[in-house]
Amino acid sequence: MYRIFLNSPLFRGLTMEELDELFQSVNHQIKQFRSGELLAMAGEDVDKAFLLMQGRLQGEMVDFSGNSLKIEELDPPQMVAAAFLYGPQNKFPVFLSAKSDGRILVIQKKEFTGMLSMEPRVMVNYINIVSGKAQFLSGKITFLSLKTIREKIAYFLLQRMKSGMNNTINIDQTQTNLADLFGVTRPSLTRTILEMEKQGILTWSRESILINNMKKLNTILGR
Amino acid sequence: MYRIFLNSPLFRGLTMEELDELFQSVNHQIKQFRSGELLAMAGEDVDKAFLLMQGRLQGEMVDFSGNSLKIEELDPPQMVAAAFLYGPQNKFPVFLSAKSDGRILVIQKKEFTGMLSMEPRVMVNYINIVSGKAQFLSGKITFLSLKTIREKIAYFLLQRMKSGMNNTINIDQTQTNLADLFGVTRPSLTRTILEMEKQGILTWSRESILINNMKKLNTILGR
DNA sequence: CTAAAATTGTAACATTGGGTACAATTCTAA
DNA sequence: TTAGAATTGTACCCAATGTTACAATTTTAG
Numbered sequence: 001m002y003r004i005f006l007n008s009p010l011f012r013g014l015t016m017e018e019l020d021e022l023f024q025s026v027n028h029q030i031k032q033f034r035s036g037e038l039l040a041m042a043g044e045d046v047d048k049a050f051l052l053m054q055g056r057l058q059g060e061m062v063d064f065s066g067n068s069l070k071i072e073e074l075d076p077p078q079m080v081a082a083a084f085l086y087g088p089q090n091k092f093p094v095f096l097s098a099k100s101d102g103r104i105l106v107i108q109k110k111e112f113t114g115m116l117s118m119e120p121r122v123m124v125n126y127i128n129i130v131s132g133k134a135q136f137l138s139g140k141i142t143f144l145s146l147k148t149i150r151e152k153i154a155y156f157l158l159q160r161m162k163s164g165m166n167n168t169i170n171i172d173q174t175q176t177n178l179a180d181l182f183g184v185t186r187p188s189l190t191r192t193i194l195e196m197e198k199q200g201i202l203t204w205s206r207e208s209i210l211i212n213n214m215k216k217l218n219t220i221l222g223r
Numbered sequence: 224m225y226r227i228f229l230n231s232p233l234f235r236g237l238t239m240e241e242l243d244e245l246f247q248s249v250n251h252q253i254k255q256f257r258s259g260e261l262l263a264m265a266g267e268d269v270d271k272a273f274l275l276m277q278g279r280l281q282g283e284m285v286d287f288s289g290n291s292l293k294i295e296e297l298d299p300p301q302m303v304a305a306a307f308l309y310g311p312q313n314k315f316p317v318f319l320s321a322k323s324d325g326r327i328l329v330i331q332k333k334e335f336t337g338m339l340s341m342e343p344r345v346m347v348n349y350i351n352i353v354s355g356k357a358q359f360l361s362g363k364i365t366f367l368s369l370k371t372i373r374e375k376i377a378y379f380l381l382q383r384m385k386s387g388m389n390n391t392i393n394i395d396q397t398q399t400n401l402a403d404l405f406g407v408t409r410p411s412l413t414r415t416i417l418e419m420e421k422q423g424i425l426t427w428s429r430e431s432i433l434i435n436n437m438k439k440l441n442t443i444l445g446r
Numbered sequence: 447c448t449a450a451a452a453t454t455g456t457a458a459c460a461t462t463g464g465g466t467a468c469a470a471t472t473c474t475a476a
Numbered sequence: 477t478t479a480g481a482a483t484t485g486t487a488c489c490c491a492a493t494g495t496t497a498c499a500a501t502t503t504t505a506g
Binding site for chain 4: 447448451452454457460462463464465467468470473476
């Protein structure tokens with residue numbers, strides 16, 4: 001029954017027995033939902049913890065200016081809106097709807113708090129989750145702060161190179177995808193890539209990118 | 224001694240006695256620092272909790288592209304890098320240095336974790352802090368996602384109006400300040416404001432802004 | 447192998463905003 | 477009150493990117 005949570009971010013480290021025991025002492029309910037159902041509206045209070053057990057959810061952030069309403073998908077055994085259960089403005093940041101049938105485990109905030117103080121491992125896990133969100137967003141902001149397309153390319157490539165020792169980067173993204181990720185138009189991205197090629201900074205082929213002049217690439221980011 | 228923490232975000236809700244008691248059972252040290260001292264480097268592991276007791280710290284994020292290294296200041300009784308003590312990449316995101324003499328309370332992560340599970344109120348407080356950071360960053364991202372200056376102005380004004388019922392917004396910011404906040408140049412901001420005035424959307428005087436056409440203002444954000 | 451689809455290359459033009467410089471206005475302190 | 481400082485208005489030019497449209501190339505499916 002709760003097996004799905006066995007190695008979930010929130011319960012990692014607990015054995016199956018401990019998990020069962022935990023759920024015996026924590027009030028909760030399991031709710032079924034149908035594909036297409038609207039589970040929560042943006043702005044609605046978050047006073048329950050939602051743990052997805054089965055099915056797929058989708059959060060839509062109506063990101064003004066019409067063009068890009070961001071969609072985030074959620075699969076089991078993820079927790080929904082983890083960073084919005086506590087904190088000064090605990091309201092849903094997105095419209096949450098179901099992409100398929102499924103079921104979700106619901107725990108009242110008070111009970112959830114009790115569970116955290118009862119089981120330190122879960123507490124640490126939860127703090128790790130929320131911290132992770134903050135860190136992710138922090139990185140996102142760094143990226144969003146980059147102003148030119150050149151900078152975004154440079155940052156993206158340098159990130160990808162951290163691990164690999166040689167100066168070839170494998171991506172399985174099309175330029176179209178990348179443009180989308182960067183929030184720029186595809187022709188603009190292509191234009192900039194070609195410029196950088198002309199300047200001898202890199203060679204961009206379909207599957208991989210070869211950095212020819214690391215120094216110049218770094219200079220773009222002012223380092 | 225620990226009086227400074229009495230109503231701090233982390234310890235709010237505890238009495239002076241409880242606070243004293245808590246610190247008796249939690250290993251910690253108090254470290255003095257001198258003005259100018261470098262307390263932590265960006266990238267360094269965070270394996271201790273730092274609680275500022277006295278003095279002022281400053282975090283500098285070397286925000287590439289040279290021009291804008293962001294500075295965040297920290298005053299007692301704030302916690303340092305709260306969202307980076309846990310989570311997948313617990314490294315300092317900034318260079319941390321002292322702007323004045325002062326002292327800071329240091330708790331090893333392990334001890335800190337113990338304290339959280341020992342005292343549920345502190346645990347909830349800490350989770351509130353980290354969640355708050357995530358929420359703040361999330362809002363920041365929404366703002367950073369706005370592309371044009373018009374959009375930023377519209378968003379800014381609509382935010383400020385939520386509370387007030389009439390269509391006048393008081394700001395005590397100069398355009399110079401605002402331009403800085405928006406990350407745009409001052410003449411560009413002024414230019415856009417004047418455009419919006421010409422289009423009958425608003426009237427911008429030194430102390431306050433009058434919205435003349437709410438509908439148009441909303442349209443800018445695509446709603 | 448081949449036609450359709452996807453991806454990438456390219457170009458002309460429009461729009462937005464930065465850089466800079468200076469003028470006009472308003473505020474502030476002596 | 478008045479000079480200097482701060483703020484706001486304005487103009488010109490330029491760089492970066494978006495918009496649109498279409499061509500060239502590569503991949504994929506049948």
